[in-house]
Amino acid sequence: MGDYGGSWRYAGGGADPRRPVSTPTKRSRREYGDRDIGYGARDRGYDDRGARGGWRDGDGLAGGGDLMSYGGGLGGNDLGMGPGLGLAGGGVGNMGPLSLVGLPDEPTILGPGGRMVGLDGGMGGRAGGLNLNGVAAEADALRGNVDVLPPDASSTLFVDGLPQDCSRREAAHIFRPFIGFKEVRLVHKDAKRVNGGKVVLCFVEFADARCAATALEALQGYKFDETDHDSYALRLTFARHPGPRGPARDDPYRGGREHGDDYNQRPRGGGRR
DNA sequence: AGCACA
Numbered sequence: 001m002g003d004y005g006g007s008w009r010y011a012g013g014g015a016d017p018r019r020p021v022s023t024p025t026k027r028s029r030r031e032y033g034d035r036d037i038g039y040g041a042r043d044r045g046y047d048d049r050g051a052r053g054g055w056r057d058g059d060g061l062a063g064g065g066d067l068m069s070y071g072g073g074l075g076g077n078d079l080g081m082g083p084g085l086g087l088a089g090g091g092v093g094n095m096g097p098l099s100l101v102g103l104p105d106e107p108t109i110l111g112p113g114g115r116m117v118g119l120d121g122g123m124g125g126r127a128g129g130l131n132l133n134g135v136a137a138e139a140d141a142l143r144g145n146v147d148v149l150p151p152d153a154s155s156t157l158f159v160d161g162l163p164q165d166c167s168r169r170e171a172a173h174i175f176r177p178f179i180g181f182k183e184v185r186l187v188h189k190d191a192k193r194v195n196g197g198k199v200v201l202c203f204v205e206f207a208d209a210r211c212a213a214t215a216l217e218a219l220q221g222y223k224f225d226e227t228d229h230d231s232y233a234l235r236l237t238f239a240r241h242p243g244p245r246g247p248a249r250d251d252p253y254r255g256g257r258e259h260g261d262d263y264n265q266r267p268r269g270g271g272r273r
Numbered sequence: 274a275g276c277a278c279a
Contacts (some may be wrong), residue, residue: 156276158275158276158277160274160275160276161275185277185278186277187276187277187278189275189276189277191275192274192275199275201275201276201277202276202277203276203277203278235274235275237276239276239277240276241276241277241278243277243278243279
């Protein structure tokens with residue numbers, strides 16, 4: 001591992017100085033590549049509903065970002081790059097003098113700065129930025145893929161399958177960890193079957209459709225009570241009629257776009273602050 | 274499948 005960082009530019013003491021710098025970008029790209037983020041691609045593998053891991057990673061690192069909703073892996077890679085580059089930067093700095101001595105006639109090595117010093121300084125100050133940019137670009141590309149939400153996506157989730165004795169607090173507890181979570185509204189209704197008794201429905205409000213989608217994905221099939229007879233499994237869908245409290249005034253992704261969502265056009269100026 | 278609150 002160390003050899004990699006050290007040889008960032010001049011592999012093995014300048015064995016092949018002309019060799020272009022091989023950035024770690026490749027590796028990360030590959031990782032991005034086999035990331036399975038297609039929305040609703042598969043049929044609910046609850047097992048990977050390591051939801052837990054999923055949203056913690058992505059959302060936690062996203063930092064301002066509902067944008068990263070689906071990007072559980074993005075954050076990770078992002079972080080991975082950071083340290084790596086830092087090392088590289090350091091390597092360059094240390095190697096600078098050596099390289100100069102060893103290969104005085106290889107200007108390209110010096111890079112845009114034309115001077116080792118310049119390059120070094122540049123790396124120090126900008127390394128993060130540069131590479132972050134690179135990552136960001138890839139993230140953007142990915143995001144294009146991630147953006148795909150079902151036509152009926154909205155910022156409100158409709159949750160069914162909660163136990164009758166589920167409290168609002170209990171329900172909220174499940175959704176609170178997700179980025180963009182706003183509130184949960186429980187509704188007690190009579191079951192279709194007369195014998196059925198009550199059924200608890202739940203509407204969960206998120207900042208935007210993507211946040212909602214993330215939670216939906218993660219919690220789909222969530223077993224509320226593992227020990228129970230049929231072990232309640234949550235069923236989540238997007239609410240037909242996005243909430244009154246308005247899908248967050250700052251929600252640009254509200255509701256299905258390619259959908260004649262006239263009902264989505266309700267006044268959102270609720271003024272809830 | 275089952276969708277309420279304003």
